[in-house]
Amino acid sequence: MSQTLVPRLVRHISHIDASAWDALGDGRCCTSHALLSSLEDSGSVGEGTGWHPQHLVLFDGDAPVAAMPLYEKLHSFGEYVFDWAWADAYQRHGLAYYPKWLSAVPFTPVPGARLLARDEATRAALARTARALADESGLSSMHVLLPGPHEAELLAENGFMLRRGVQFHWHERGYRDFEDFLAALNHAKRKKIRQERRRAAAHGLECRWLDGHSATCEDWAFFHHCYASTYALHRSTPYLTPAFFPMLAARMPAGVRLLIAYRDATPVASAFFLLDGQALYGRYWGAVEDLPFLHFELCYYRAIEYCIAHRIPRFEGGAQGEHKISRGLEPVETRSAHWLRDERFADAVDRFLEHESAGIDFYLGELSERVPFRREGP
Structure with a gap:
């Protein structure tokens, strides 16, 4: 790897070779070039949708070595990790919450890699670059929805706050x-x-x-x-x-x-x-x-x-839905990472997330009692 990785914002994923993009991922279909390019080419994201692709890519020479699916968002629709209350608080204080940065798979609440990289060193470099972009861009915030556990920790090391959530998955x-x-x-x-x-x-x-x-x-x-x-x-x-x-x-x-x-x-x-x-x-x-x-x-x-x-191995039933437990799906914890520019709001959100996390602990404990599988013993 060269000493200098060059970051670029790529406004259409077709500008990146499909095989080069997919080689950086974890094999999950949701961050594949095919899915993300289909969203763009079909007009499901892009002009007029409030989802403006600005994929963050690190290049080593001409070769992409790390990539983050990234969008400049003009609203919070289609995300499944809700920040409407945060946006409303900004508006009530006369501040602009939108546009914001969002790393996610549009309309798809599937956990998985968001920091796509050829190795751990470039993954860490991508996390640092994402934080630098957030700092320098002037936008209100950056949100990375449903990253893998290791990626969530990398983002936390770079000043992102972690938010916990719950989904329901079936296991073979x-x-x-x-x-x-x-x-x-x-x-x-x-x-x-x-x-x-x-x-x-x-x-x-x-x-x-x-x-x-x-x-x-x-x-x-x-x-x-x-x-x-x-x-x-x-x-x-x-x-x-x-x-x-x-x-x-x-x-x-x-x-x-x-x-x-x-x-x-x-x-x-x-x-x-x-x-x-x-x-x-x-x-x-x-x-x-x-x-x-x-x-x-x-x-x-x-x-x-x-x-x-x-x-x-697994069936993921999507976001929300406690009724899925009675049909054999089990609660699974998810993470998201959030950075807010305004320190006052960041402090308030950090306190909220701490309180919310305690609630998630209680919720997971309650759900575990409702899992429908037979219990062995007396």
Whole structure:
């Protein structure tokens, strides 16, 4: 490695060779060049979205040796680690919270590498460079959402405050099939899941798994209709454009899964997942009919079955949702890192995070008592 690494802000990830970018990552699909470039090229991020790519890349000569997916954000939508109260406090005191720096995978609450690097020395250099950028830019703050544990510690060493959170993940433990998984649960939860699956089966639907090779343009158009309908039901606007899903499927065909439920060859519901060697990631779903328990069937039970059949180590069900515990997912702690320029607000947020962390300890303890697996012994 040369003595001097040169930092650059890259406004479009296509300016970085895909293989060079991916070589820096941890193998997770969510920070892959294919996914991030599809977000940009489909117009899901970029001009008019409030997500302006400014990826921080360290170069050793002409070679990228470290990279941070980074955005200049004009709002806090699509983040899953909420700082609306901080933004409101800034506004009430006549200060501008936006734009801010955000390192995250847009619209995707999947923990993983945010400081992509070829080795630990360049990873540490990237953390220092990110802090220097935050200091020198004049923006209100920098936030790194859901980094890996080691990365969180590196950021803390550079003056970032750490915030704890909770997600719910399912873990493959050598189950032979779904019934074997159910056998590991306590009687009440096992009975409830069987009841829900019977109610879903009563709709008489056939479910098919598709990947980026087998899904057609019509399949993706149907899924986007379902996806947009789910947002409409919550009086919201979808973040991802219709072009995103087929574009990602073409660029990362092995890394996407689409589950479609049909009635007499007519699609009525669908769920979208991402996949890599470490996990299956539940992302979006929607239906053109209101069918009780179909959401649980497609988004959880079929996903767990898929993981068991393909020996996928983990299923991540996304952000929030205590109801996931009763369906076999377990609480997992996450971290995020935050830096605020204004020392007064930084002190206030630091005190808030200390108080919040104590609450997270209590919450995790409470959740551990609700895990549905059978307990051995008296």
